[in-house]
Amino acid sequence: MTDANKIAIKDAGSNEQIDLYQKREKIYQRHLSGFFQNIRVITIWITLGVYFLGPWLTWDGRQGVLFDLPERKFYIFWFTFWPQDFLYLAWLLIIAAFALFFVTAVAGRIWCGYTCPQTVWTTFFMWIEYITEGDRHQRIRLDAQPWSVSKAIKKLSKHSLWLILAFFTAFTFVGYFAPVRELWSDLYHFNVSGWVWFWLAFFTVCTYSNAGWLREQVCIYMCPYARFQTVMFDRDTLIVTYDEKRGEPRGARKKTAEPEQLELGSCINCKMCVQVCPTGIDIRNGLQIECIGCAACIDACDSIMDQMEYPRGLIRYSTENAIVGDKTRIVRPRIVAYALLLVILCGSFVYMVFSRVPLELDIIRDRNALFRENWEGHIENVYTLKIMNKTQLAQNYDVIVSGLNNMVPHIPGNIHARPGELLTVTVTLEVALEELEKRNTTIYFTVKSNTQPSQEVTEESRFLGPFE
Known part of the structure; x- marks a missing residue:
């Protein structure tokens, strides 16, 4: 991307020098509604519904989503994953990264404004603040007042509700890693281990701090996305923009006044866009790294335009090219590249997941002896098979050995594995000495399920004989 296509992004919306160690100025966001x-x-x-209800869903008589760390089993509805399946998690993270790149290149920080957990929980916490302490001007006045019984009750109510929500957030999070119904019963009877109490307290404090106190500080200073978003933006990216040509020069006026006669733009300088911004920026100063694309300023400005009987869209979702009158290109090389990569990655991931065989086979040769000769003069090799049933159903397996003529396998019958069980099966292969054409012969072990014939896995090993 050439310099001509880059968007100038301002830091903090001001040309003033900012001291990183200066005291934080509290943001009092104004409550509003709009499209x-x-x-x-x-x-x-x-988002909250999926998060809080997720661990309570039941699937085949067990918790639908459970990451059982002690048992090293990760249940996601009809799938069971094991530590050996870490590749799927890595693949999923790659898909998430490219999806973020694609969405950002197309529509800016829409993820941050609508579905980011920090935004979701912060918005909920701010709604609690609104119903307990009132709207923006009421909260400013309340903080400026000396302490009183009324102020203490409002503050106590707010922080109590914050802590309750933070605790249930922590409880739900722990419930994804421990059976949530058992956890609730143990918690109800105060029969919880020290480690569980620790994690409940830890995530409660983290949620309470991030959503209740830090808020926009997480988005501005702690989240790296604000810093590297500029490399993904271009002049065709859909972002929250202020139409400077239409809005300037800004100034207050009566509703009945004609802006043209006053030589003013459509902006009446009410600063509603600043009052509703969760990060406290003035979008009229241009695109800034603090902007999370939540469109609160758009709804606020549109409401003022309606009152003034001006056309909406002074602040709107648009592109830099559209604002200056140039044509916006929706389809462009980087978008096509991201889209193709996403299609390939998602298709590969779906194929890998649905074609995976939930059966694992490891073959270990007897290390005590390369081979042995039995009483008939035949050569024997001993193998230990590690068979893991990675399904959620009991399985019966057959073991088939191939690759060597006239080989006599000694395989235990009735190989039965419970869900998630790791079996150890000893197999002895016997071959007459005259049948061995060479000292080292490749053989193949095939394990096949009788219950589900599609589950079949083959691994190779070696049959060793004496030197010629």
Whole structure:
């Protein structure tokens, strides 16, 4: 991307020098509603619903989503994954990274504004603050007042609700790693181990701190996404923009006044866009790294434009090219590249998951003797088979050995494995000496399920004989 295509992104929306160690200025966000905020409410409730209900879902008589670390089993509905399946997690993270690149190149920080966990929980915490302490001007006045019974009750109510929500967030998170119903019963009877108490307290404090106190500081200083987003933006990226040509010069006026006669733009300088911004920036100063693309300023500005009977869209989702009157290119090389990579990665991931055989076979040759000669003069090799049933159902297996003529396998019958069980099976192979054409012969072990014939895995090994 050439310099001409890059978007100038300002830091903190001001040309003033900022001291990184200066005292934080508290942001009092104004409550509002509007088209985009209604969409955010829907996405927030969906996100919270999926998170809080996830561990309570039941699948085949067990918890639908459970990451059982002590047993090293990770249940996701009808799939069971093991530590050996780490490749799938790595693949999924790669897909998530490219999906983020694709979405950012197309629509800016829409992930941050609508579905990022920090945004979701912070918005919920701020809604609690709104119902307990009131709207922006009421909270400013409340903080400026000396302490009183009324102020203490409001503050105590807010922080109590914050802690309750933070605790249930922590409880749900731990419930993804421990059976949530057992956890709830143990918690109810105060029969919880010290480590469980530790993690409950740890995640409660983290949620309470991040969503209740740090808020925009996480987005501005702690999250690296704000810093490297500029390499993914271009002049065709959909972002929250202020139409400077239409809005300037800004200035207050009566509703009945004609802006043209006053030589003013459409912006009445009400600063509503600043008051509703969760990170406290002024979008009129241009695109800034603090902007999370939540569109609160768009809804606020549109409401003012409606009151003034001006056209909407002074602040809107648009592109830099569209704002200056140039053509916006939706389809461009980087978008096509991201889209193709996502299709390939997602297709490969789906194929890998649904074609994986939930059966693992490891073959260990007897290390005590390369071979042995039995009483008939035949050569024997001993193998230990490690057979892991990675399904959620009991399985019966057959073991088939091939690769050597007139070989006599001694295989235990009725190889039965419970769900998730690791079996150890000893197999002895016997071959007459005259049948061995060479000292080292490749053989193949095939383990096949009688219960589900599609589950079959083959591994190779070696049959060793004496020197010629």
